Amino acid sequence: MTNKTVLHAKHLASGAKMVDFHGWEMPINYGSQIEEHHAVRQNAGMFDVSHMTIVDVQGKDAKAFLRRLVINDVAKLTVAGKALYTGMLNEAGGVIDDLIIYYFSETNYRLVVNSATREKDLAWMNKQSTGFDITITERPEFGMIAVQGPQAKAKVANLLTPAQIVAVEGMKPFFGVQVGDLFIATTGYTGEEGYEIIVPDNAAEDFWQKLLDVGVAPCGLGARDTLRLEAGMNLYGLDMDETVSPLAANMAWTISWEPTDRNFIGREVLTTQKTAGDQLKLVGLVLTEKGVLRTGQKVISEFGEGTITSGTFSPTLGHSVALARVPRSVKVGDTVDVEMRKKLVKVQVTKPSFVRNGAQVF
Amino acid sequence: MSNIPSELKYATSHEWVRNEGDGTVTVGITEHAQDLLGDMVFVELPDVGDEVSTGDDICVAESVKAASDIYAPVSGKVVAVNEDLEDSPELLNSDAFGDGWLFKVKMDDAGELENLLDAQGYKDSIDE
Structure with missing residues (x-):
């Protein structure tokens, strides 16, 4: 019902x-x-x-x-x-x-x-x-x-x-x-x-x-x-x-x-x-060229693979952003690859926050 | 129910095709399709000069919700693309059968149009 x-x-x-x-x-x-x-x-x-x-x-x-x-x-x-x-x-x-x-x-x-x-x-x-x-x-x-x-x-x-x-x-x-x-x-x-x-x-x-x-x-x-x-x-x-x-x-x-x-x-x-420091971590991803990051897409970094947990087009920024779970060694400012519709695209790693009070924050 | 102009031909994959009468057709996606996809944010168009075959995925319409392949409804050569969509993908939402057109193809074989659905056939296909 x-x-x-x-x-x-x-x-x-x-x-x-x-x-x-x-x-x-x-x-x-x-x-x-x-x-x-x-x-x-x-x-x-x-x-x-x-x-x-x-x-x-x-x-x-x-x-x-x-x-x-x-x-x-x-x-x-x-x-x-x-x-x-x-x-x-x-x-x-x-x-x-x-x-x-x-x-x-x-x-x-x-x-x-x-x-x-x-x-x-x-x-x-x-x-x-x-x-x-x-x-x-x-x-x-x-x-x-x-x-x-x-x-x-x-x-x-x-x-x-x-x-x-x-x-x-x-x-x-x-x-x-x-x-x-x-x-x-x-x-x-x-x-x-x-x-x-x-x-x-x-x-x-x-x-x-x-x-x-x-x-x-x-x-x-x-x-x-x-x-x-x-x-x-x-x-x-x-x-x-x-x-x-x-x-x-x-x-x-x-x-x-x-x-x-x-x-x-x-x-x-x-x-x-x-103590073990073995958990993945949630980061932000930013794609400034065409295309939209989507849930489930694979993230490839030099430290191993991760996954996009939520991705969308950001109407405020005019390009795509995503949250992704990646190996802990991946750092803010790194460039990683995302497997999108059969091809790899380069995206920027940011803190997992993009817009606050109308303005970009990364 | 969305608008389905009777003068157009349709593919079950939601493209519309307008016969321009000079051996070329104009192609877009239907109002029904844009309604399913929601607000459009990017359109990846084919290149002018591309040789395409019926059923090839030659174009991508990406909405806030999903990326959707668009297929060549006929075989031939791409002779024009709607460059306005680069900056204004929302035309696909606001005017799917007009300013939101995607590309024009010079047909190899005009007889292929007979394989497409008429308005009633398309309506039946989306009612199922």
Whole structure:
């Protein structure tokens, strides 16, 4: 059965081309994914991300449970509303999912996980919760809208109550606040400023329409993918999965090694991998001539072979960029070959980040 | 349903062919094909003077989504290519049957046109 978000009818009304996305019927574009991409980089665009899974973890042991469950340390979160990005590993050190955790108090956290991994994530969390005094509650009764771009915050301000405006004023990146009906967070998946807003199902359509009315462009999954890839943000299932260590997926920065006595799931394996230095690493690739780097293409370097995990045409840069997993000895600035459509092309190795706030960053 | 002009001939691989009446044909991809591919970002055209045979992959249309081979619908010699596509590949999206044309071929054998589909035949092929 195909799931539909609460905004499904709004997408059809805006002329969306709908596709199946892991069991959800979602807009891929509303005409031109490149125009939608530019709207986010230059002005403001919005995405229906209601398919994503919201999970509240509450109770006496919520903090202790999450310190065990994920590789970052929620003990770092001490200011209400502060969020962190991290990964949830299996015992073998593979990434079950990446997620954002919002802190409200040491007994109250909100997790946002991927929709494609919803069932296994919930099953894993429930399994790991044995012995912890917590409740794990999915919150399907909300829609979620990401409004992103240099004008996103100004446009959203038109829709907010005075109390909400005060609450979000000067809010730093990676914070979330519940005011009235809305949970407003300074997070995103585009490399631009903006909000991700959780809105009750019954208010979602109206909120979406008001955003349309103030000139926010509806954007589909196509633009979402080119934007996140330009920003060097991982997509679960492509750039990492259960067979991939976070060390091989540019997620080392989301691991909290200190304190050393925090026994998070996968710690032992990661420690061994780190000491051995044997994991591949995720880098950026840039192709300035014609052609588009694609997922699965082989990378050939003097240190051995690698694979493109995500590749696309970058509308902002006007040429192709990719994320690739390559031998650790490959360095930023190197030139490597990619096997593309029966021929080898030379590409530049960069840090895995290409565009932030509208500008090239490599 | 996308537009399928009745005066053109079609290949099942989504090329359209317009008989110019002077022994040459103009070739492009259909509106249906561009819709499947999405926003076009590069077009790799054949060279003028290339001798091509029916079914050869002689051109690549690369969209944000995928790279797609385009096949010669007839045998002959390439006599023109649409150089505007170098800078404006989006013409394939905005005007697939007009400004988004790809190349022109001087046919070895005009009888080959009979092997191509008419508009109804093409419509049936994409409805299947």
